[in-house]
Amino acid sequence: MLRLLLLVLLVPAAAAQPDQVVLFPGETGDDLRVSIVTAYKPTTVLSSAASKDRMMDSVWNVEVDGVEGVVGVYTGYFVPFDCNPSCDPNQDVYNNGSGLDQEHIWPRSMGASGQAERDLHHLAPTWTRANSDRGNLPFGEIPDVMTDDWYVENTVSSTLPTENIDAYSERDRNTAFEPREDFKGDVARAMFYFYTMYEAQADDGFFEEQKETLYAWHYADPVDAFEYDRTLAIAGFQGGANRENPFVLDSTLIRRAYFPPAVSAEDAAIAGGGALTPAYPNPFSTRTALTLRVGEAQAVRVELFDVLGRRVQTLFEGVVAPGSPVEVGVEAGGLPPGLYVVRASGETFRATRRVTLAR
Numbered sequence: 001m002l003r004l005l006l007l008v009l010l011v012p013a014a015a016a017q018p019d020q021v022v023l024f025p026g027e028t029g030d031d032l033r034v035s036i037v038t039a040y041k042p043t044t045v046l047s048s049a050a051s052k053d054r055m056m057d058s059v060w061n062v063e064v065d066g067v068e069g070v071v072g073v074y075t076g077y078f079v080p081f082d083c084n085p086s087c088d089p090n091q092d093v094y095n096n097g098s099g100l101d102q103e104h105i106w107p108r109s110m111g112a113s114g115q116a117e118r119d120l121h122h123l124a125p126t127w128t129r130a131n132s133d134r135g136n137l138p139f140g141e142i143p144d145v146m147t148d149d150w151y152v153e154n155t156v157s158s159t160l161p162t163e164n165i166d167a168y169s170e171r172d173r174n175t176a177f178e179p180r181e182d183f184k185g186d187v188a189r190a191m192f193y194f195y196t197m198y199e200a201q202a203d204d205g206f207f208e209e210q211k212e213t214l215y216a217w218h219y220a221d222p223v224d225a226f227e228y229d230r231t232l233a234i235a236g237f238q239g240g241a242n243r244e245n246p247f248v249l250d251s252t253l254i255r256r257a258y259f260p261p262a263v264s265a266e267d268a269a270i271a272g273g274g275a276l277t278p279a280y281p282n283p284f285s286t287r288t289a290l291t292l293r294v295g296e297a298q299a300v301r302v303e304l305f306d307v308l309g310r311r312v313q314t315l316f317e318g319v320v321a322p323g324s325p326v327e328v329g330v331e332a333g334g335l336p337p338g339l340y341v342v343r344a345s346g347e348t349f350r351a352t353r354r355v356t357l358a359r
Contacts, residue, residue, distance in 0.1 A: 020223070023250040028260035030352035033196055034341050036257065038309030040246045041197050042238035045118040049090075052102050057081070057089035059233050060125050062226075069093065072100050072127040073183050074134070074169040077153045093125065098154070100125040105187055106194040107136035111202040119197070120234040121245045122190040127154055133171055138210045139187055139217075140176030148173045152180075185221030188214040189247040192254050196247075200307040200339060215254060223248050273349030274300065274320070276328070276342065283356040285332060290342060290353055292316065292326040298347040302328050305341045315342065332357055 024035045046054060060070050062078075069080035070093050079093040079100050086092055093100045103126035106112045112122070126134075130151045149171040150157050152164075161168055166181040179187050191214050195207045227248055235243040247253050274294035282288055292302060302316040312335065316328045330342065337357050344351045 021250055022252060023246055027350065028256045030341055030354060031343055031350050032253070032257045033199075034305050034309050034343060034352065036196055036246055036253070037307075038305075039242055040244065041309065042115070042119060042121075042243050044239050045115050045120070046237055048118055051118045051120055051123065052090040053088065054237055055090075055102060055120060055123055056093050056100075056125060058237075059120060059230055070100055070125045072130065073103070073124045073186070074130040074179055075127045075151045075153055075155075076167055076180065077127045094128075097128055099128065101128050101131055102126075103131045103134070105190040106198075106202070109136045110206045111198060112194070113201065116194065116198040116201060119194070120237060121231065122194045124186075124190075127151070129154070129156055130169060134177040137171070137175070137177040138206060139191070140172075140178060140210065140213055142170045142172045142176055142178045144170075146172050146175075147178075182221060184217035185219075185223065186227055188218040188221075188254075189223070189227075189245060192218070192247050192258070193245045196257065211258065215259065218247075218251070218254050222251065274298070274344060274346045274351060275349075276302075276344050276351045276353045279330070279342065279353055279355045282354075283358040284330070285358060287329055287331050288355055289327050289329045292320060292328050292344055294320045294322055294346060294349075296348065297321045300326075300344055300346040302342060302344045304330060305343060307339050307341075312340070320346075330355055 023039075024032055027035055045051065056070050061068060062071055063069075064071070064078050064080075067080045069078055071078050077100065079095060081089070081092050083092060085096055090102075103124045104112050104117065105122040105124060106116075108117055133149065133151075133156070144160060147160070147170040148158060150159070150161055151169040151171070152161070152167055169180050170178040191207070191210065195202050231244040231248040234245070235241070274292065277291040277293075279288045279290045292300065294300065297319065300316070300318065300320045301314065303311050304313040304315055306312050313330070315330060316326060320326055328342070328344075330340070335357055340355050340357065342353045342355060
């Protein structure tokens with residue numbers, strides 16, 4: 001349904017959202033993503049069996065006409081808790097394969113393994129057929145004439161719906177999967193959450209091809225009360241306070257973390273802040289170096305963080321003057337190969353650069 005992409009993304013329309021806050025004000029880009037991971041990455045996740053049960057009986061539990069049950073996110077299919085074939089929450093709504101099962105919004109084959117596979121912030125109940133047919137397809141807008149399959153409730157059809165088309169999810173069998181309209185924002189925030197928290201294992205190309213569309217969906221379908229309450233409930237199972245999906249709490253995070261305005265190092269320095277030049281060489285095997293410049297004299301600390309947001313080295317700490325650039329070196333030493341973030345923090349600025357250690 002391509003009409004969605006007619007949204008103007010540069011000035012998102014205001015929408016009522018529950019209890020929105022601004023997290024990490026003033027931070028953008030790499031620096032902001034490091035802060036998000038440090039503050040919000042879960043300290044624990046449930047076992048595979050427990051994650052399925054809690055997803056069904058607690059996180060996604062709803063009441064429809066006085067009956068408790070679960071609604072599949074892609075098709076709106078409601079399955080009640082009736083202890084048939086079993087009172088186990090997951091088996092109860094699974095209905096021997098004809099009901100709902102656990103969808104990995106970020107597919108397992110694209111990096112959702114280990115803790116990431118069981119992180120409830122990207123798991124959702126889905127009609128089994130829609131789950132299977134989506135597979136590991138990327139999300140995207142599909143022109144109606146290109147749609148092979150239309151999904152609603154517990155049915156799938158190759159025929160274009162004649163009414164209530166927004167209630168359907170769509171599939172182009174070779175290209176993409178498009179969720180129903182009122183779940184697109186939820187999908188977007190789950191995808192940005194996963195990539196932020198598990199970037200080291202996530203498939204970069206899979207994320208990049210969807211990023212712009214997901215950004216559009218985030219603003220077209222803002223957070224509602226159910227999604228907000230859901231992220232609070234999940235936090236209770238994954239470490240408690242500050243373990244929510246921060247992209248649900250703060251609607252500005254996606255823009256600030258992934259679509260910040262471009263500012264050159266020279267512009268930052270002229271404005272009285274500071275900047276780090278790109279590292280060279282990068283990737284590196286033994287040593288790489290960056291240059292720190294400031295627009296006004298100030299105390300600066302430069303630190304190295306791993307992909308989990310943990311500080312692993314302090315690279316420089318001291319006063320830097322305008323016109324006196326400082327070379328900051330990163331030594332491989334005993335560091336394991338992987339992606340790292342160099343962050344410079346001054347009195348008037350913060351700047352980050354990514355470096356990759358490859359042996």
